Amino acid sequence: MTTKVGLISLGCAKNLVDSEIMLGHLRSAGMELTADSAEADVLIVNTCAFIDSAKTESITAVLEAHRDRGLHRRRPDQRLIVAGCMSQRFSTELTGELSEVDAFIGLDQLEEVAPIVRRVLARTPGTPPEDLVPDHLPVYIPDFDTPRWRLTPKHFAYVKIAEGCNHPCSFCVIPQMRGKHRSRTIESIRREAEQLVSEGVKELLLISQDTTYFGMDRWTEGRGPRAQVTSARGENLIDLLEALSSVKGDFWIRLLYTHPAHWSDELITAIARLPKVARYVDMPLQHIEEGMLKDMRRETSEAHIRGLVTRLRAGIPNLAIRTTFIVGFPGETDAQFDTLLGFIQDAKFDRMGIFTYSQESGSRAAKMPNQVSPAIKKSRYRKAMATQQKVATQRAAALVGQKLRVLVDTPTSARTEADAPDVDGKVILTSPLTPNEFAEVTITGHKIYDLIA
Ligand code: SF4
DSSP states (O other): OOOEEEEEEOSOHHHHHHHHHHHHHHHHTTOEEOSOGGGOSEEEEEEOOSSHHHHHHHHHHHHHHHHHHHTTSSOTTOEEEEEHHHHHHHHHHHHHHOTTOSEEOOGGGGGGHHHHHHHHHTSOTTOOOEEOOOSSOOOOOOOTTSOOOOOSOTTEEEEEOEEOOOOOOTTOOHHHHHOSOEEOOHHHHHHHHHHHHHTTOOEEEEESSOGGGTTGGGOSSOOSTTOOOOTTTSSOHHHHHHHHHTSSSSOEEEEOSOOGGGOOHHHHHHHHHOTTEEEEEEOOOBOOSHHHHHHTTOSOOHHHHHHHHHHHHHHSTTOEEEEEEEESOTTOOHHHHHHHHHHHHHHOOSEEEEEEOOOOTTSTGGGOSOOOOHHHHHHHHHHHHHHHHHHHHHHHHHTTTOEEEEEEEETTEEEETTOOTTTSOOEEOSSOOOTTSEEEEEOOEEOSSOEEO
């Protein structure tokens, strides 16, 4: 009988691509995928451990899977595999704590998932979990022909251009889970893009921990944490954007997760002249105040960021900038928060997300004195969001009456070039349009974050 496997994917788009790769390998091995976790022989939970709440969500998902098995909402002999960032980082501890799990696997084992599924099926039920996570940081990176079963709608796909991160941000534990930055080759990514566009994809979302660092890991010199994207040093993001722009077809290339330290005028000019690259930049800034940036070890400065936002807007007409900030980082004073609030007011970001600081064990910031109380974090979060809501409302109102090109997600909902799926707003369509296609619409109204057309 064919083995049936179900998978619960948690966390970010990078984890989603890992899920897609595991599903691709399971299918190549002749296994059946099921969206009904109750009928799966083996259930895989692909976890996230970015912040504490993500860890809690991951553990809850694992425990729920086990509880449902006990309550016979799922097959009692169903096996459970835990994959992803949480497993990579905490498998040693979790093996002792989550006896309901059959195996913990790491980020380097995406391509070994089918033999691992067979291995857990052969286990005697009730035996203690196996910790199969290798004893080193991950080095894996996919290729253009890596089997993949896409979980996104037909018209957009995430393309992982690199993996890992070389930055030392003091609040972040991602490099401890995902390892050093390693870029794919341009040829590998171009071939993947060609395939995706030929399958009807209209939007390629380029992702990694730091997309601006693309190619720099192969440079022989000058590839430090403040290195700027330049063709003088070697293959870089500009070469990749040019190669992807040469793929035939009508599609957007969207750049997610860029780091402010690496932006250069050369990159700005390149985006301005490449029409397939969406006029959209996702650039998590985390803070603006000099002392905070230093304590966060962001390897950039207030002056650089302020100048960069101005240069981006001047260099790329109609650009939408998306950013995220952290409030309540250890030691953040009222005055430092007010500087951030003023910046949010003045810079008028098109899209913005706020995180309250989360104290991650194993990070430098977790050991810092002057941790900010939850009440202050919450109040700063509310103030920052309220400030941005005013900005967002003004920006949306300014678009009323304009004709915009949109990508239609469902008959009644679309996105402009300024909106990435899942994280940004949408265009609510008053008359239905054909999904998965581009269309031109006239904006007739707005809500806070969404437009009406
Ligand atoms: S750039 Fe900083 S926040 Fe982003 S993944 Fe790297 S270390 Fe973490």
